[in-house]
Amino acid sequence: MAGSTRPYNFAPGPAAIPEAVLREAAAEMLDWHGCGVGVMEMSHRGKEFTQIAAAAEADLRELLAVPAHFRILFLQGGGLGENAIVPMNLSRGGQVDFVQTGSWTKKSIAEARRYADVAIAASNAGSADSAIPDPATWKLRDGASYLHICSNETIDGIEYHVLPDLAALGSKAPLVIDCSSHILSRAIDWSRVGLAFAGAQKNIGPAGLTIVIVREDLLGHALPITPSAFNYQVIADNGSMYNTPPTWAIYIAGLTFKWITAQGGVAAMDARAAEKSALLYAALDATDFYVNRVAPSSRSRMNVPFFLRDESLNDAFLAGAKERGLLALKGHKSVGGMRASIYNAMPVDGVHALVSWLHDFAENHG
Numbered sequence: 001m002a003g004s005t006r007p008y009n010f011a012p013g014p015a016a017i018p019e020a021v022l023r024e025a026a027a028e029m030l031d032w033h034g035c036g037v038g039v040m041e042m043s044h045r046g047k048e049f050t051q052i053a054a055a056a057e058a059d060l061r062e063l064l065a066v067p068a069h070f071r072i073l074f075l076q077g078g079g080l081g082e083n084a085i086v087p088m089n090l091s092r093g094g095q096v097d098f099v100q101t102g103s104w105t106k107k108s109i110a111e112a113r114r115y116a117d118v119a120i121a122a123s124n125a126g127s128a129d130s131a132i133p134d135p136a137t138w139k140l141r142d143g144a145s146y147l148h149i150c151s152n153e154t155i156d157g158i159e160y161h162v163l164p165d166l167a168a169l170g171s172k173a174p175l176v177i178d179c180s181s182h183i184l185s186r187a188i189d190w191s192r193v194g195l196a197f198a199g200a201q202k203n204i205g206p207a208g209l210t211i212v213i214v215r216e217d218l219l220g221h222a223l224p225i226t227p228s229a230f231n232y233q234v235i236a237d238n239g240s241m242y243n244t245p246p247t248w249a250i251y252i253a254g255l256t257f258k259w260i261t262a263q264g265g266v267a268a269m270d271a272r273a274a275e276k277s278a279l280l281y282a283a284l285d286a287t288d289f290y291v292n293r294v295a296p297s298s299r300s301r302m303n304v305p306f307f308l309r310d311e312s313l314n315d316a317f318l319a320g321a322k323e324r325g326l327l328a329l330k331g332h333k334s335v336g337g338m339r340a341s342i343y344n345a346m347p348v349d350g351v352h353a354l355v356s357w358l359h360d361f362a363e364n365h366g
């Protein structure tokens with residue numbers, strides 16, 4: 001691949017896609033593998049797309065070591081859609097427990113309340129350091145159909161580095177994880193998980209595809225109000241082709257899976273995430289010019305929110321960053337400040353470039 005002249009894109013989602021994937025998609029845009037049409041133009045039931053979708057699913061299964069008793073579903077509706085679709089499919093109209101750790105779990109709780117009896121097992125709301133509450137303190141209800149956590153809070157920059165072991169906590173409830181913003185950056189311990197879901201637009205590909213990986217025994221209990229296009233059993237029975245799936249997004253996801261495999265798989269992404277996030281947090285911690293308020297043990301390796309101690313410099317910081325080819329560093333509107341999202345597609349060099357900017361800006365304004 002030719003040397004890139006593209007800027008580094010720190011957008012939180014939709015987010016950067018590996019340049020090699022974009023180039024491959026561009027080269028195949030008009031004619032996929034000699035079949036005469038591009039992927040966007042072909043039938044989802046034809047042999048070409050069937051092959052594309054099957055390869056994407058198989059590669060994802062391989063990358064995340066998804067056991068045979070889990071189904072992989074390709075849906076639409078996004079992460080927020082799943083906040084309703086999960087309770088419709090899994091709650092049986094009964095109790096659902098949540099651990100509230102930030103903006104996404106707050107939204108998930110509000111959505112689930114429409115379908116289930118929701119309780120908050122633990123919350124970090126109001127804590128100064130936003131740490132994930134110790135699982136030993138969680139109040140788990142015996143009758144809960146599942147417990148929902150967000151394994152990486154994209155807006156707040158809070159991540160579970162180890163998934164809770166609910167069985168060890170005396171609970172029989174399956175664990176549901178919203179892993180939208182760190183899927184494929186680390187292995188998932190499937191012995192602890194009942195269902196994992198992720199919108200594609202953070203670490204996988206284009207918006208429009210939602211991935212659900214669900215233990216087979218949890219299928220078949222959807223509430224009668226569940227739209228059939230969102231009934232996991234129906235989707236599973238039809239190989240994610242009950243209705244037209246987001247074909248283009250599945251194709252790009254498939255290219256991304258192949259790219260990750262070629263880079264050394266999830267283990268390589270994990271090592272790179274460790275390296276990139278360590279570089280960035282070290283730069284932020286090296287000076288009191290910058291502030292990150294998350295407890296070090298719960299800091300996200302994907303989304304790094306930070307503040308300039310003197311917020312009157314925010315515009316100058318962002319403008320200078322842009323001049324250096326460092327894009328989309330502005331924080332979420334609900335939080336303010338800055339946020340660097342450093343997903344799998346962000347090269348280590350991009351983080352080095354950001355670290356030099358952090359250093360130079362602080363030198364010039366400190």
Ligand SMILES: *Cc1c(COP(=O)(O)O)cnc(C)c1O
Nearest residue numbers: 078079080081104154180181199
């Ligand atoms: C982005 C995101 C979502 C929402 O995705 P939409 O596709 O916009 O619905 C949900 N959960 C998490 C953790 C996210 O990062």
